[in-house]
Amino acid sequence: MQAVTTIGFDIAKSVFQVHGVDTVGQVIIRRQLKRRQVIGFFQKLPACLVGIEACASSHYWSRELQALGHNVRLMPPAYVRPYVKRQKNDMADAEAICEAVTRANMRFVPTKTAEQQSGLMLHRTRHLFMRQQTSVINAIRAHLAEFGIVAPVGRRGVEELLRVVADPSDKRLPEIVRACLAALGSQLLSLKKQILDFDRMIMAWHRSNQTSKRLNCIPGVGPLLSTALVASVADPKTFRSGRNFSAWIGLVPKQNSSGGRDKLGSISKQGDRYLRGLFVAGAFAVIRYAKIHGTKHRPWLTALLARRHTKVAAIALANKLARMAWAMMATGERYNYPASLKV
Structure with a gap:
């Protein structure tokens, strides 16, 4: 019996499935592992190719198995799914992973470091608190509207509503309602403080990172x-x-081409929604600034705004910003300001 050379590793919370084959594709290992058994199992194996779907905890297991000498490759689950034969279960998934990882045209996901995952957690936690803040503000506005108390949109409007809640002399609110709204106001203040703390942590990390x-x-x-x-x-x-990077974020048009005829639609919106939202928000900020201070130094944006709606121009500009960001990350170059701004 030959030694195992390729393993499909289907990970989960507590039960893992292993499918291993030799150089000719003969199945050598097909077994289930508990979480506590994983490290010991791979320690006994010779260095081999290990395929894992890029999902929850995959980057952790990739780092652990690489430390044991294995060649670990992470793959998007959507690219592994076509290799699943008939019924879906852990055994079939591990077999599909084992087959997919050997394909020459398979796309792989680089393993993130612990520092990168820490940064992502920082962003995701802040984003969660931002959504919770919006939810609490909407609840305060909706509850007070039931009693005929409304305020203008924006931060000052919410502060005005909270002053009404804190005023015991205002008889428009029953005491039970006032107590509930006071609790929501306290939660809102706590969320704002936590978001501010995360903003400071992000700024500190930004200042310490050259890229x-x-x-x-x-x-x-x-x-x-x-x-x-x-x-x-x-x-x-x-x-x-840069186009591949922009497509990964979901900022390129969807294609429905056939017979040599190219048909492009709206953007695909596939990939990282968080990054896509930040790029679009940044593009809108550039357009707002350009409309106030002029766009003479950006002829491309000037021509685009002249023939397209602002939202369409913002998506196109976000696509352009994403490509520039990729080029700077890949080459290590700095941003070159337009010649008109250097004068």
């Missing part, structure tokens, strides 16, 4: 987006071009 500081020079790319890019992109050279 993030270089990306921050791109118009529309601030510390939030630049640190998110550093945390999300383990190896920019994984992408062949």
